[in-house]
Amino acid sequence: MSTAHHITFTDWLHDSQRAHGTLPANLIQTLMVTAEACRRIGAAIGQGALAGVLGAAGSENVQGEDQKKLDVIANDILLQLHSDGSHLAGMASEEMDDPFPVPHPGSSDAYLLLFDPLDGSSNIDINAPVGTIFSVLPAPAGCDARDASVFLQPGSAQVAAGYAIYGPSTQLIITLGHGVHAFTLDRYSGELILTQEHLALPAQTQEFAINMSNQRFWEAPVQTYVTDLLAGKTGPRAKDFNMRWVAAMVADVHRLLSRGGVFLYPLDSKMASKGGKLRLMYEANPMAWLVEQAGGQASTGHQRILDIMPTGLHQRVPVMLGARDEITELTRLHSA
Ligand code: F6P
Numbered sequence: 001m002s003t004a005h006h007i008t009f010t011d012w013l014h015d016s017q018r019a020h021g022t023l024p025a026n027l028i029q030t031l032m033v034t035a036e037a038c039r040r041i042g043a044a045i046g047q048g049a050l051a052g053v054l055g056a057a058g059s060e061n062v063q064g065e066d067q068k069k070l071d072v073i074a075n076d077i078l079l080q081l082h083s084d085g086s087h088l089a090g091m092a093s094e095e096m097d098d099p100f101p102v103p104h105p106g107s108s109d110a111y112l113l114l115f116d117p118l119d120g121s122s123n124i125d126i127n128a129p130v131g132t133i134f135s136v137l138p139a140p141a142g143c144d145a146r147d148a149s150v151f152l153q154p155g156s157a158q159v160a161a162g163y164a165i166y167g168p169s170t171q172l173i174i175t176l177g178h179g180v181h182a183f184t185l186d187r188y189s190g191e192l193i194l195t196q197e198h199l200a201l202p203a204q205t206q207e208f209a210i211n212m213s214n215q216r217f218w219e220a221p222v223q224t225y226v227t228d229l230l231a232g233k234t235g236p237r238a239k240d241f242n243m244r245w246v247a248a249m250v251a252d253v254h255r256l257l258s259r260g261g262v263f264l265y266p267l268d269s270k271m272a273s274k275g276g277k278l279r280l281m282y283e284a285n286p287m288a289w290l291v292e293q294a295g296g297q298a299s300t301g302h303q304r305i306l307d308i309m310p311t312g313l314h315q316r317v318p319v320m321l322g323a324r325d326e327i328t329e330l331t332r333l334h335s336a
Helices: 009-020 025-051 069-083 121-126 212-217 220-234 249-259 280-293 324-335
Strands: 056-060 066-068 088-093 111-119 130-138 160-166 170-175 180-185 192-196 207-209 262-265 297-299 319-322
Touching (some): 009 025, 009 192, 025 130, 025 160, 025 170, 066 069, 066 121, 069 088, 069 111, 069 121, 069 130, 111 280, 170 249, 170 280, 207 249, 249 262, 249 280, 262 324, 280 319, 297 324
Parallel strands (some): 088 111
Antiparallel strands (some): 180 192, 262 319, 297 319
């Protein structure tokens, strides 16, 4: 789509409200503030070494992972901007043990915001793409969002999900349940401009994304699946496959939504006790909904990701998402 009409993110939210009649003011505010936070995070990342924001923060997050300075900066920007309003009942972040109590908790139609403030943070110091992933859930009426259990809703309950990708350009990709739409930051005006509507993920693909160095730790169905892909034209799949791995979920999923493909972070024996590598609430659920909204599928191999009833805020799950025919094949192998 041409950018000639310059539909800004704010215009688009109001147009969506008119078109679907189901976009409460607090949800619009949640999304506008999230977009502004992403713009500021992108600006900090863009300054890089000039602003002294690269490198380790010298702390660990709830997952026991070393935090980068930008993990902390991005988390603080989101918390700070959202704390000023009453559109949220609470926030939860991949970087924090417990939910964040919003100083002026919202009214009955407030929302819960969950985020991975800086996804793919090992890419920061090599100037490769990183992102912010977010998920919005309804807040149960009268809830106390300091209680983590109010966040434990399945991905199918999301009312908005998306990510910002900080790459050669900064883009915001979002779904409100009516397709997936892409906005690109105009660095001169500071506005996010609608650049693509209704992103579509083809049912078939010849490209897959997986960290191949974990091959020896995978379970049998994934071993079989990848062996078949690698066998190419003369193997059971009768076509050659290409492989890509950016090591930032945002960038790998963005490639799927841009030109198709399949992404896997399966369970492996190194992390079996944790349940997987990727986090259900901050990564798997928002990405699964985006992929489904673009015509793809998202599964653990055994179950649709959006149907999982969460048991913990920081729960991890195996993730397989993308082209419909590939996820169908993966679930067939897992049930064989
Ligand atoms: O959040 C975890 C994450 O950084 C994802 O963005 C990415 O897909 C994955 O880890 C990369 O994992 P690995 O380090 O195994 O390549």
